[in-house]
Amino acid sequence: MIPNTLPQSLIDNPLLSDWIGFEPEGRVRVSTGKVEIGQGILTALVQIAAEELDVAPSRIRTVSGETSGGPNEGVTAGSTSVAMSGAAIRLACAEVRALFLAHGADRLGVPAESLVVEDGRLRRDGRDTGHDYWSLAAEIDLTRPATGGAPAKSPTQYRVVGTDLPRVDLPAKIEGRGFIHDMVAPDLVHARIVHRPWRDARLASLDEAAVRRAAGLPIEILREGDFAALLGEREFAVQRAALIAREKAVWEGGTPLPDDTNSPDWVLAQPSRTRVVDTGTPPEREDGEVVSATYWRPFQTYGSIGPSCALARFEDGQLTVWSHTQNPYALREQLARCLGLDGAVTVLHRQAAGCYGHNTADDAAFDAAFLATRRPGRTVRVLFTREDEFMAAPFGAAMVIGLRAVLGPDRRPASWTIDIASPVHSNRPGSHGHHGFRSREALPDPPPQPVIRNDNPDAAGGGATRNGYALYDLPFHRLIHRTVDPVPLRTSSLRGLGAYANIFAIESFMDELAEAAGADAVAYRLSLMSDPRARAVIEAAAEMCGWPGDAPRGEGRGLGLGFGRYKNRAAYMAVAAEVEVDEAVRLVRIWGAADCGLVITPDGAKNQLEGGIIQAASWALKEELRFADGKVATTNWDDYPILRFSEMPEIEIRLVGESRDPPLGVGEAAMGPTAAAIGNAVARALGTRIRALPLSRERIMAALLA
Template identity: 55%
Template sequence: MMTPSLPKSLVDNPRLNQWVDFSHPGRATVRSGKVEIGQGILTALRQIAAEELDLHPDQIDLVAGQTDSCPDEGFTAGSYSVSVGGASLRLACADVRRLFIQAAAARLGCPEADLSISDGTIVRGGHPTGLSYWSLRDEVSLDRAYSGEARPKEPETFRWVGHKMPRLDLPAKLSGSGFIHDLHFPDMLHARVVRQQRRGRHIVSIDERALARAAGQPIELLRDKDFLAILGTSESAVYHASKRAETAVTWEGGESLPSDFGSIAWLKSQEAIRRVHATGKPDADNVAHTISAEYSRPCLTYGSIGPSCAYAVFADGKLTVWSHTQGPAVLREWLAITLDLSPEQVTVIHAQGAGAYGHNTADDAAFDAAFIAMRRPGKTIRVLWNREDEFSSAPISPAMVMRLSADLDKQNRPLNWRTEIWSPPHVQRPGLNGNSNLLGASAIEGAPPLKPIDDLPHERGGGATRNSVPMYQLGHFQLTHHMIPLTTVRTSSLRGLGTWANVFAIESFIDELAEHAGVDPARYRLDLLADDRARKVIEEVCRMSDWFGRPTEIGTGSAKGLGFARYKNIAAYVAIVAEVTVEEDVRVDQIWCAADAGLTVNPDGAENQIEGGIIQALSFSREKLPFEDGAVSARSWRDYPILRFSDIPPVQISWTGSPYDPAVGVGEASVGPTVAAVANAVARALGQRIRRLPINRETIMETLLGEG
């Protein structure tokens, strides 16, 4: 009964014993390939499993992201953890429960309908039968494929799902032991890798004496072509030597970035692969007006609070790696390929890091540790990145240009809508385009040349084109994607990929169309939306913010702005109203949010995700990665300021969804609408639109002076 409508993780991992076993009395071991990266997924998965297995959550031992025992669910990304990973686990657990009820009914000689399960024990007519998961485990083989015959529970019967539960991962983190950085192994060697800074850069010389003096304690160097690591038993000694390496190691060559890298002119001048997607039939006969506008966003960096860390040990022909990677199984495959091992020789164990908002350097650190470990067998290697390397060598979120044009009818409704996007790719995770995309692997002897680089296909959610298709009613839509196959620097995934730039552009443009029509922006949107759930979140956020009660006066320095989107047009609906004050700079005074994610497994976790996306989006709206002398010039938070805690406004969130609708992703859903709402609020406060991000004092002054 396997059908294409099943969630991908279950299609890829159909056997029930990949998900559940009862090998420990009184407990269930539940496995997941989705990993905890700060989104609270472990808590939600435990609730799902407890619900469908009729267990107390405390009876569940959840194992996630271990390649030797857990299902391969690819990357934990794209807001799929609950909608795909959780949905797969739900179905698998429901099937497991069905099998044990069948076995108990056969043993007792009674109808299955007479039986139920309470905390793992079989109950008949409210009375224990003496049977349980554990007493029947030898009679019920879970080494079988999912049958599709079990019916998951309905929301009205939920005991655990839909209720707030404390996060599983927080106690250890709050007590100082919950992060990968806190792991410790006997006979551990600390390591720092001296970075190339630019692709193709080569080591010319190493002043080993200077490094030894800086360390002050014994260290050793491990070099393979342009891969250079400093090792020692003292973390402090290795750190000081790595700092000295900035001047003690001489490099030459490498690919430099142009002085105007990431600018609108640079993006439009690059050779690109042009792809066109279109829907509907153009209407040229009823066009009354045509309006066009161009928007842009700069390059951003990842900017995780904690630098990347990894551990590895190579012993008895087996490599074990601990990493805060988002894709343990994918990392395992590419470590095997780059290190000339079989996948069976490699085990990757996920250990939690300091949050993950896209493709960070966790996989790079894992390669570093693994490569060194294979040259120091029997020793556990701990690699920690420097903050400077996190800025200079991490993947970059690429700059984009979005040109929008709409033909309007006499009622100022869009007949034909055209979008053009110029952007490098947003996805260069390990394995994409057949490249390892591991920084250290490109520096060693025999590293293969890069294969042609492309973006995630539009049909699979897109990279630069993600959320480029408006949800509004349009007669004809045409998208032209100018994909720039950049190789000079790694550009890759940051929360939402191209979503928040595209939503910023679409929602800014919708406001401009509403202004042209002389219609309130919220009413204009509602008039163009047929989706009731979309309309409901907009109506709810307008109610929350008193949007219609206190109209904004344009150009007074203080105003509200609205932004809306459904993430990837398949996940959560989010509408945001931002209230801003523009004086010497932009201050966001208040955020209101209405969201619909269908069934929310853990409402507290879902709310944290929405609020976290809002806060990060407020930072995105003012961030810009600096470049100098052909490379990234940021080295610290002084060079790349992010939102401060003191800048975070009050945030109110309201949920409009139904538990009878499928759970959909929330992790990236609020980012685009937030940036758009701020941009629209600033435009109304100033009486002039800012079409070029970041929204800061410099951009505002350039726009007001006609230079933007």
């Protein structure tokens, strides 16, 4: 059942007024610290609030990610928004409804149990009492701590939750006013940044005359230390100047990246710190058959279709920043720290293109904020170019994953070891005590880099170790975690963190173990799985795809399956993929079965799962950064291809969970299982396994010629 205990968000932000307010003209203000980054969270939270308050969803105005008012719920990440903010809003709204019912009953001299709320109005015996939320709001003080004692509705009473509400954020976006890129101001100054190509590079020279000629209109060139920016009132002139400035900037020193940066050998050659975590009882001796394999996930980037953007204005000692950050409060704190503006910074979240982890939103916000302090009284707008996104964004960390199993007499693992080597997976602003802004390092007197003691802790979901603990019934499980640090590049959170590669490796290895045992891959998994919800999604996906299919192994067509439970505590997901392979992989069809517990918006949940499948397929088949001349050599879609619309397979999603179970995070559940399903399908189609991602034409040809 769904608990009524106070979630952490309500403990951290206890006042009911932090969450709920009643506004003129019958509106309800619902505040959240979570932000819309393409996942549909604001729609789900509107449904939860409307359900508990008994008002029409159209009455609700959401305030999201604004530090000037509203709860601080930390970062929007890790598929936790419904579980955290949704749980807080659910209990807060239930308590507010109970307060108004009790107060209305006192005014009317009737038992509270005789009253109901219908679209915000108090009714008794089917008749209007003349009271509603708005007429009583001035008499009820919501600046009181939530208790969690008010009964929230049970799922059997839901009328709004569990239905498909149209996305509340889409109308403005369709009309061209819903994105931060659409914001305008009468005093706007456009800016572009000349980014350093590698860490600690020094700007030796910049041909400013050539840059000004390219602009064709007056622009300003601002240089401080190794930071350079171009500013002007006409955006096209600033953009022309930026293109030439990138060519004319001469960089020296620093730490250029070698051409082989994106390789397992380079990653394993870097310094690292090792820890070992054992679970279960180790066997007295290992005398069974040993099966081992090593898997590789390369450095990748975010690939948001819309590049990052931010606006900032500094006036009368106060800085206001508009950003599509995932963590407005942490951004505010680090901006204040870096710019010496303690208590004088407001961050207002505004939506942008889909976000898949720590992209350049915070970097653009810092750039705009810094430039605004140099040009007070003007609104500065910083827009990154596509090349900026590739060069300046943090990278999704590469991973080398070794797996080793000792099989017992029953051909099941008696001993299991996973060995994960990877740089850190989180360098967001504030992580590890560091500000996290790339341009701050280019300015004079940058603060010292802190020593990164560890990656994200396992208790918080892990970084490189996320989903590194196999969910199967294993008598002895050893996890070796090698934190690769320091490295001369910035890595940070890319969607799913380590879960994508770990599930790919574990589920690929499960197929290899099944083959070694002479067993069917699905039956072998089920023989090692006692969790009934995990078994249910595996069985559902197998049934959906007609497992095991009738394609002979090694003849160019294959069916594969992958399973995971995101962070081993969020949504369960099993994915099956059918592929055709000759010189490249063609996705024929993908099926997914998911247990997300209570689903707030079924269509929204399916959208998230389908989107995760598509992105994971693009990562698995195409995406890989390249390095040359000391820097990133992939700077556009031509040399960093992503999955095209013409390459999309037919996708079928089935939700198999129960509404009586608490909601489980959905957004990243599909990533690892999809990669594993495709990898296993390709292995069956080829008759040989490729353990390194992406499953590119080059790797397929090498496997066929081996």
